[in-house]
Amino acid sequence: MARDSIRLGVDIGGTFTDVVLEVGTARHSTKVLTTYSAPEEAILEGMHRVCAKAGVAASSIGQIIHGTTLATNALIERRGAKTALITTKGFRDVIEMRTESRFEQYDLNLTLPEPLLARNRRYVVTERMDARGEVLMPLERAEVEALADTLGAAGYESIAVGLLHSYVNDAHERLIAQVLAARLPGVMVSLSSQVSPQMREYERFNTTIANAYIKPLMKSYLGRLKGRLAAEGADCPVFLMHSGGGIIDIETAAEFPVRLVESGPAGGAVFAADIAARHGLDKVLSFDMGGTTAKICLIKNQTPKTARVFEVARTYRFKKGSGMPISIPVIDMVEIGAGGGSLAHVDVLGQIRVGPESAGSEPGPACYGRGGERPAVTDADLVLGKLDPDNFAGGSIPLYPDASRTALRVHLGDRLEMDAVEAAWGLAEVVDENMANAARVHAVENGEDLSDYTMIAFGGAAPLHAARLCEKLGIARCLVPQGAGVGSAIGFLRAPFSFEANRSVFMKIGAFDPAKVTALFKEMEAEACSFVQSCDATAEILSEHKVYMRYSGQGWEIPVSLTPEQAANPDAETFLRLFEADYVKLFGRSVEGMEAEITVWSVNAFTLTDAVARLAPAVPSGSAPSSGTRTLFDPALGHVTEATVVERGQLTTGQTVDGPAVVTEEETTIIIPTSRSMIAQADGCLDIRTKEAAHG
Structure with missing residues (x-):
C-alpha cells in the first residue's frame, strides 16, 4: 500500500x-x-x-x-517561559486594566485573572503611531539597543513586542525585532503585527504575550x-x-x-461537520465530552461557526469575560468544565457542584484505583450502571465500583442524607443540566432554536450523556458516529490545510475605496496561500473572504461572508446590503440612519478535502441481537430499569434497539434511555431518536 x-x-x-x-x-x-x-x-x-x-x-x-x-x-497553569513585553510608553498596564468591563455586575469581590506578566516584566519604548499608521513619534534605535541589553541581563527566554497601532504600520516592531536578533540571538521574539494584526490593543497584546509565553515550551x-x-x-x-x-x-x-490553543476541540468540530455532510444535515449541535471538559459547537450547512476571539483560563466557572482573550481565528464553541474526570463537591448552600476541577488521568476518578478519593462524573456513571467495570477502555483499565460508592457517599451522600445511587443521580443531573444550560445560552446568543437541530455526540464520555442532554434540550435526534471515542483525532484526518490572514483597516462605507480593498485582499490572499503551500505545494488552494462590520458607535462587529465575485469586485452597496441582511438575522432589525463601517478584513486559504458521499437513510431490518441485560438508572424516570445490552461490533445496517438499552464498544458506551430508540446506519452511526420520531 x-x-x-x-x-x-x-x-x-x-x-x-x-x-x-x-x-x-x-x-x-x-x-x-x-x-x-x-x-x-x-x-x-x-x-x-x-x-x-x-x-x-x-x-x-x-x-x-x-x-x-x-x-x-x-x-491555564502558568507554566510558560520567562517572558517580557515591550510596548509603547504609556501603555504598560493595558493587559492589567483589560477593558474595564465587569462580567459579574453585582459581585463586590470580583476576582479578575492576573495578567500573564507582572508589571516588572513589562517595558516601554518612546514611540507612537496614529491609527492611520503615520509616525507621530519616531523610535530611536539607541533606545532599543539599551533596552535589549537590560533584557539580556535579566535572562528572559522570550520577548513579546506589542506597540500601539502596529497592525497598520509595523515598521517600529520590525526595528525592535532586528535589534533583538542582533543583541539577543538566543531569545525568541513574537511581534503583535505577525501574531495578531488586529485592532484592540488589550486583545492583541494579550495574544502576543501568550504566544511568547508558550513558544519555548512548544x-x-x-x-x-x-x-x-x-x-x-x-x-x-x-x-x-x-x-x-x-x-x-x-x-x-x-x-x-x-x-x-483549542486545536483538539477544533478537530472534533471538523469531525462532526464531516458526519453532518454524510447525512445531509444542515443544523447540527456538536457535543464533544472527554475526560476534562465538554465542548458544544453550532454547525450550519456542514460548516462550524467561527470567531476571531475566545477566552482561556476563565476564573468564574467558565463564565464569559472572566478569562484571558486570545485574538486568533477559532472555531466558535462554548466550553464547560464537565468531563468524565470532573470532580463534585457540596457547596455552602448544600448544593451539588461539578467541575471545573478535574481528576485528569493522575490520579483520575476514584474508580480508577490510582489514589483518587473524590467523586467524579465517571464514578457516578459507573454506579448508575452506564459503565461496565470489567470492560472500560476495552478492558485495559479496570474500574472499582466500591471505590466510587465510597467516594460518592463520603463526599456527597453523608452531607445530603443520600445513598450512593441517589448521590450519583444528583451528580449526573447537575453535570447534564450544566451542559444543557450552556447549550441553550450559546444557541440564544446566536439566534438559533435547538429544537430544529440534530446532535452529533463524540468523545469518550459524550455518548453516555448525549441522550439525556437531548431530553433536556428538546432535541429529537442524536447521531453517535463510529469512532466517537476518538472523534477529534479522526477530525484531524478530515481537516484541510488552511491558514487565515487578518488585517485591521478601518473604513466607513461612505468612504469605501474599491482599489484599496482589492489591493488589501490580494496581499492577504498571498500571505495565507504561502502558508498553505508550505504544507502542500501541489494542492489546489481556494480562499474565503470575510469582513467584520458594525454601525458607527457600536462596540463590536459581526462577520459578513463574501462570494469570490464580491471579493474580486468590491462594491460599497453590496457590502452594506450583506451586512444589513446578516444584522437583521441576528438582531431582528437594522438601524436606520446610522452609517456602517468595516474594521477587520479576513482571507482564509485552504485546500479541498475529498468529496463526501451522501448516505441514504437505513431501512429498519429487525431488532439487534442482545448479549444480555444490565441494571441501568434512568434519570428521566427516577428509578432503576433493566436495560438490554448490545455489542456495537455485532450491529448491521438497519438493526434497531428500543430503550432502555446500552450499546458497548471499546472506546465508549452509548446509553439509550427509555424515551428513545436506535437504528444502525450504513456508515456505522447509531441514529438515536425519540420513540415517536423513530416509529411514527
Missing part, C-alpha cells in the same frame, strides 16, 4: 491521548492515559498499539497530524516529538491542527503556537 494512504491522527487530551491510524479505508484506534511529564511517550505507545492492530510498521506512516492541549494547559516539545517519532521509524511529515479547523506545518506551529 502507498505510504501516503497511511495516516496517523493524535489528540492529547487532559485525561486520554487518542491515536487513530487510517490504512486506506480501514481505521484502527486506541486510547492511552496522557503522560503529563513527557506527552510524547503516550503518543509513541499509542502509535505502536495501532500499528500492531493494523499489521504495519511505523515506518509505513506517510503523515502524522497532531492536536494538543499542551498550549492551553501551559496558559518549540522544544515539537522538536522533541519529531525526533522521537523519527527514532521510532515514523520519519514522515508532522502537521498540527490549529484552532481555526485547519492544518499547518510544524514550523509554522512552532512560530505561532498560540494558534494551537
Whole structure:
C-alpha cells in the first residue's frame, strides 16, 4: 500500500491521548492515559498499539497530524517561559486594566485573572503611531539597543513586542525585532503585527504575550516529538491542527503556537461537520465530552461557526469575560468544565457542584484505583450502571465500583442524607443540566432554536450523556458516529490545510475605496496561500473572504461572508446590503440612519478535502441481537430499569434497539434511555431518536 494512504491522527487530551491510524479505508484506534511529564511517550505507545492492530510498521506512516492541549494547559497553569513585553510608553498596564468591563455586575469581590506578566516584566519604548499608521513619534534605535541589553541581563527566554497601532504600520516592531536578533540571538521574539494584526490593543497584546509565553515550551516539545517519532521509524511529515479547523506545518506551529490553543476541540468540530455532510444535515449541535471538559459547537450547512476571539483560563466557572482573550481565528464553541474526570463537591448552600476541577488521568476518578478519593462524573456513571467495570477502555483499565460508592457517599451522600445511587443521580443531573444550560445560552446568543437541530455526540464520555442532554434540550435526534471515542483525532484526518490572514483597516462605507480593498485582499490572499503551500505545494488552494462590520458607535462587529465575485469586485452597496441582511438575522432589525463601517478584513486559504458521499437513510431490518441485560438508572424516570445490552461490533445496517438499552464498544458506551430508540446506519452511526420520531 502507498505510504501516503497511511495516516496517523493524535489528540492529547487532559485525561486520554487518542491515536487513530487510517490504512486506506480501514481505521484502527486506541486510547492511552496522557503522560503529563513527557506527552510524547503516550503518543509513541499509542502509535505502536495501532500499528500492531493494523499489521504495519511505523515506518509505513506517510503523515502524522497532531492536536494538543499542551498550549492551553501551559496558559491555564502558568507554566510558560520567562517572558517580557515591550510596548509603547504609556501603555504598560493595558493587559492589567483589560477593558474595564465587569462580567459579574453585582459581585463586590470580583476576582479578575492576573495578567500573564507582572508589571516588572513589562517595558516601554518612546514611540507612537496614529491609527492611520503615520509616525507621530519616531523610535530611536539607541533606545532599543539599551533596552535589549537590560533584557539580556535579566535572562528572559522570550520577548513579546506589542506597540500601539502596529497592525497598520509595523515598521517600529520590525526595528525592535532586528535589534533583538542582533543583541539577543538566543531569545525568541513574537511581534503583535505577525501574531495578531488586529485592532484592540488589550486583545492583541494579550495574544502576543501568550504566544511568547508558550513558544519555548512548544518549540522544544515539537522538536522533541519529531525526533522521537523519527527514532521510532515514523520519519514522515508532522502537521498540527490549529484552532481555526485547519492544518499547518510544524514550523509554522512552532512560530505561532498560540494558534494551537483549542486545536483538539477544533478537530472534533471538523469531525462532526464531516458526519453532518454524510447525512445531509444542515443544523447540527456538536457535543464533544472527554475526560476534562465538554465542548458544544453550532454547525450550519456542514460548516462550524467561527470567531476571531475566545477566552482561556476563565476564573468564574467558565463564565464569559472572566478569562484571558486570545485574538486568533477559532472555531466558535462554548466550553464547560464537565468531563468524565470532573470532580463534585457540596457547596455552602448544600448544593451539588461539578467541575471545573478535574481528576485528569493522575490520579483520575476514584474508580480508577490510582489514589483518587473524590467523586467524579465517571464514578457516578459507573454506579448508575452506564459503565461496565470489567470492560472500560476495552478492558485495559479496570474500574472499582466500591471505590466510587465510597467516594460518592463520603463526599456527597453523608452531607445530603443520600445513598450512593441517589448521590450519583444528583451528580449526573447537575453535570447534564450544566451542559444543557450552556447549550441553550450559546444557541440564544446566536439566534438559533435547538429544537430544529440534530446532535452529533463524540468523545469518550459524550455518548453516555448525549441522550439525556437531548431530553433536556428538546432535541429529537442524536447521531453517535463510529469512532466517537476518538472523534477529534479522526477530525484531524478530515481537516484541510488552511491558514487565515487578518488585517485591521478601518473604513466607513461612505468612504469605501474599491482599489484599496482589492489591493488589501490580494496581499492577504498571498500571505495565507504561502502558508498553505508550505504544507502542500501541489494542492489546489481556494480562499474565503470575510469582513467584520458594525454601525458607527457600536462596540463590536459581526462577520459578513463574501462570494469570490464580491471579493474580486468590491462594491460599497453590496457590502452594506450583506451586512444589513446578516444584522437583521441576528438582531431582528437594522438601524436606520446610522452609517456602517468595516474594521477587520479576513482571507482564509485552504485546500479541498475529498468529496463526501451522501448516505441514504437505513431501512429498519429487525431488532439487534442482545448479549444480555444490565441494571441501568434512568434519570428521566427516577428509578432503576433493566436495560438490554448490545455489542456495537455485532450491529448491521438497519438493526434497531428500543430503550432502555446500552450499546458497548471499546472506546465508549452509548446509553439509550427509555424515551428513545436506535437504528444502525450504513456508515456505522447509531441514529438515536425519540420513540415517536423513530416509529411514527
